Amino acid sequence: MTMTLIEMDGFLRGKCLPGDMKVNETNAEYLVRKFAEAEAQLTSLTSQLESVVAENAALKSKAAELVHEASEVYSAYNSTITEPDGDFMDMQTLQEMQSVETPATDAFLAEVRASGIDQWIASRDGRWNGTSAEAQRFAAQIRQGGSV
Numbered sequence: 001m002t003m004t005l006i007e008m009d010g011f012l013r014g015k016c017l018p019g020d021m022k023v024n025e026t027n028a029e030y031l032v033r034k035f036a037e038a039e040a041q042l043t044s045l046t047s048q049l050e051s052v053v054a055e056n057a058a059l060k061s062k063a064a065e066l067v068h069e070a071s072e073v074y075s076a077y078n079s080t081i082t083e084p085d086g087d088f089m090d091m092q093t094l095q096e097m098q099s100v101e102t103p104a105t106d107a108f109l110a111e112v113r114a115s116g117i118d119q120w121i122a123s124r125d126g127r128w129n130g131t132s133a134e135a136q137r138f139a140a141q142i143r144q145g146g147s148v
Contacts, residue, residue: 011027053108053109056102057105060105071094071095114139117135117136121135121139
């Protein structure tokens with residue numbers, strides 16, 4: 001159930017009750033339950049997002065392999081025909097497929113990689129040295145889209 005700002009204000013002032021409030025449930029219990037439901041839904045959606053990103057990364061990787069293989073086959077075939085433009089369109093399509101961009105997936109995976117570095121830094125329990133500082137710079141570089 002969603003609430004508007006006016007409905008929430010009325011609820012907090014005790015002037016109205018939401019329709020999905022349980023019998024003998026206090027306002028605090030209701031809000032804790034609703035926040036727990038929202039947190040569970042967020043956790044589920046985050047898990048689904050991580051799964052989709054992992055699948056997308058795997059598909060992108062496999063597609064690049066297949067495009068490379070097909071490109072080699074087309075190159076070999078094109079070298080056997082006399083027309084200079086014999087199969088140019090297929091080669092161009094393959095080249096375009098190889099360079100497909102997925103910025104949302106790339107950004108998410110960069111954050112995952114950088115988070116791993118952050119976890120390593122946190123595992124050091126405050127013991128800092130040049131390696132930890134360098135790791136922080138590297139994590140920031142990854143987040144900005146730098147090379148891995």
